[in-house]
Amino acid sequence: MSLVELPLGGVYVSPMFLYALVALALTIALRKLLQATPAGRWIWHEALFDCALFTLLLAAVTWCAGIANG
Template sequence: MGLHEWGWGGVYLSPLFIYAVLALGATVALRLLLQVTPLGRWIWHEALFDCALFVLILCGITWALSGIS
C-alpha cells in the first residue's frame, strides 16, 4: 500500500489517519477481549494501558502496510 495520500471524493486522506482508524478498531477489539478474560484484572492503569496498546498497534500497522522492512 505504501505511504501515499488517498483521494476519496476530492478529499485527500493521510495514510496515518487510515492506519489510526484501523488501530483504534483493533485496540477496542483487544480491550473487549481482555475484559472478558481473567487477564483484564492484571491491568493496573487502564488509561495508560489503552494508550500504549494503541501506539503499539499503530506502529505495527504502519510497519506492516508501509512496505518498509
C-alpha cells in the same frame, strides 16, 4: 515506505489517518477480549494501558503497510 495521500471523494486523506482507524478498531477489539478474560484484572492503569496498546498497534499497522507496499 511511501506515505501518499489517498483521494476520497475529492478530499485527500493521509494514510496515517487510515492506519490510526485500523489501530483504533484493533485496540477496541483487544480491550473487549481482554476484559472478558481474567487477565483484564491485572491492568493497573487502564487509560495508560489503552494508550500504550494503541501506540503499539499503530506502529504494527504502519510497519505492515510498509511491508505490503514494498
